[in-house]
Amino acid sequence: MSECLFCQINKGAIPSEKVYDSDGLFAIKDVNPQAPIHLLIIPKKHFSTILEIQEEDHELIGSIYSIANRLAKDNGLDQTGFRVVVNCGKEAGQSVFHIHYHLLGGRPFKWPPG
Ligand code: AMP
Ligand code: ZN
Numbered sequence: 001m002s003e004c005l006f007c008q009i010n011k012g013a014i015p016s017e018k019v020y021d022s023d024g025l026f027a028i029k030d031v032n033p034q035a036p037i038h039l040l041i042i043p044k045k046h047f048s049t050i051l052e053i054q055e056e057d058h059e060l061i062g063s064i065y066s067i068a069n070r071l072a073k074d075n076g077l078d079q080t081g082f083r084v085v086v087n088c089g090k091e092a093g094q095s096v097f098h099i100h101y102h103l104l105g106g107r108p109f110k111w112p113p114g
Helices: 005-011 055-074
Strands: 017-019 025-029 038-041 082-085 101-105
Touching: 005 025, 017 055, 017 082, 025 055, 038 055, 038 082, 055 082
Parallel strands: none
Antiparallel strands: 017 025, 025 038, 038 101, 082 101
């Protein structure tokens, strides 16, 4: 997926502010933050949407929550609350078609989301 933005970021071909890196996952600061803390947790394996996740991917996808917990705690969000959000498809507002988990915190959020 050489044209994919997050595959390019993973390869280092496009710069990013990395806050976490491991064999299977990395996390970066969102370039257009919607909250004081806005990170993206991204599997290195290319999935266009969460609809492509298979049973063999469950361990990798599950590990995203360990990293979300860790990054939330590192940023003090476990004390106040935070959101982990995945947009899937056009009407949900997905704009980058390589799956990513938004970790948002540092302000109150409304429900339902817009
Ligand atoms: P989504 O709309 O759910 O697909 O989220 C895509 C997110 O990627 C948005 O919040 C963008 O601000 C963010 N984004 C786009 N380009 C970059 C980039 N080069 N570095 C970091 N975040 C980005
Ligand atoms: Zn990709």
